[in-house]
Amino acid sequence: MVRIAVVGTGWQGQGHLSTMKKMPEIEVVGVCELNEETLLKAANKFAVKGFTDYVEMLEESKPDGVIICTPPEVREFLVREAAERGIHCFIEKPPAKSLEMAKKVEEILDRTGVINSVGFMYRYSPAVAYLKELIKGRRIALVRSAMLDGLALRPNWPRWFFNKEISGGPVFDQAIHIFDLSRYLLGEVERVTGFQDNLVVPKGGDFTVEDSFNLSMKYQNGILQNHTHTWSYPDVFTQIELISDQLHLTLDLVKGSVTGKVEGETIAFQTEENALYQLELAAFAKAIKEKNPELVLSTYKDSIQSLSVALKAMDALEVSTKITR
Structure with missing residues (x-):
């Protein structure tokens, strides 16, 4: 034990x-x-x-x-x-x-x-493991991702989430998961641009974060990704869509599924259990017991690259705000 x-x-x-x-x-x-x-x-x-x-x-x-x-x-x-x-x-x-x-x-x-691990739990999803193997050696040209949530609409949600100096806002608190998982599947990000706004929940008082933003990212291997994010959506939706002449696949991180087509073949994968927090902690515990750091899918050293993408995204959003004012 x-x-x-x-x-x-x-x-x-x-x-x-x-x-x-x-x-x-x-x-x-x-x-x-x-x-x-x-x-x-x-x-x-x-x-x-x-x-x-x-x-x-x-x-x-x-x-x-x-x-x-x-x-x-x-x-x-x-x-x-x-x-x-x-x-x-x-x-x-x-x-x-x-x-x-x-x-x-x-x-x-x-x-x-x-042994060290960072809490990027999506890497441990069976659906992610299936998708990672499925796309190996295949071309990906475009990626569309979205993470939609309603934190800004919840009156009883802890207010520190909405203080950008403390939480970093939706980029640091949530979107960093998408950046990390996209890196895990696609490679390293070269450039980030984006726009933010507050059309649903205006900034003011203790609410200093953007309620929505959109990012465009270019990877070192040429892949282009568009990411849409909001805290002003009355439900939960998290998907990554991969597109090329060889495939069109959708990873649904809420449902734990992979659907679409690969070279004309229909794909429909559904995981039976998606206890991601348990899976990441089990990997950490097993790595300690077996003295095998290879069991950890998200090391601290690797996580710094995801942090770097998040910081680039925050810089891009700040620049866009200054331009549009």
């Missing part, structure tokens, strides 16, 4: 705690949170010992791995204290707030050699 501790008891941290309680291969041995009231609730809910001191948790609970669910600017210290004790690190996305921060964490992980 792999011993895991968790730092951060927000909705993501509690989500991982809930998932691990269903996984017999993992024992949760500690949880850390600065807010004592929040910590007490989480510790009682998940029947695990709580700590307000991170180093104390590492020393006392002696985990094999730690899951870090803190804001992206609070990572270097947490990773260093764990990695230098030989404790393996699972780090939630985004990997950092800036490339400078990310490089510092990368140096620690390289120096200590601990």
Whole structure:
């Protein structure tokens, strides 16, 4: 059994705690949170010992791995204290707030050699694995992707999501998943341009993020991608569509399906189970147990490239705003 501790008891941290309680291969041995009231609730809910001191948790609970669910600017210290004790690190996305921060964490992980994983859970989807194998060696010319959600329409959603300085907005919080998965399937991004606006939920007060944006991306291999994103859609929709003279395929990340045609043959793949958070944590735990980092599909070093695309996207959206004003 792999011993895991968790730092951060927000909705993501509690989500991982809930998932691990269903996984017999993992024992949760500690949880850390600065807010004592929040910590007490989480510790009682998940029947695990709580700590307000991170180093104390590492020393006392002696985990094999730690899951870090803190804001992206609070990572270097947490990773260093764990990695230098030989404790393996699972780090939630985004990997950092800036490339400078990310490089510092990368140096620690390289120096200590601990197994590391970043929470880009879509890489573990059976539908993604099927699609990745299906397109191998085949030409892709155009990609259309969309992630539509209604966070900005939910009055009870935590307001910090809508503070761009804290959350980074829909680019950092959600679209980075599309950037990462697209890279995993297609290759590295060369250039990003885009436009943003707030036609549904205007900016003002504590709402400083764009509610919608559109990006155009060009890959180093010539593939062109258009990505549409909104937080003002009253449902959930996440798809990536691949197009060329050889194929026309749609990956639906909500349904866990791949449909379309490849060289005239109809494709209809549907996964029976799409417990992505469980799959990524199972891979992390197995990598620790078997001392095999190859089982991790999203390392910290690789995640920095997805962070770079997200930063390029944010820069492109800011430039477009200045141009249109």
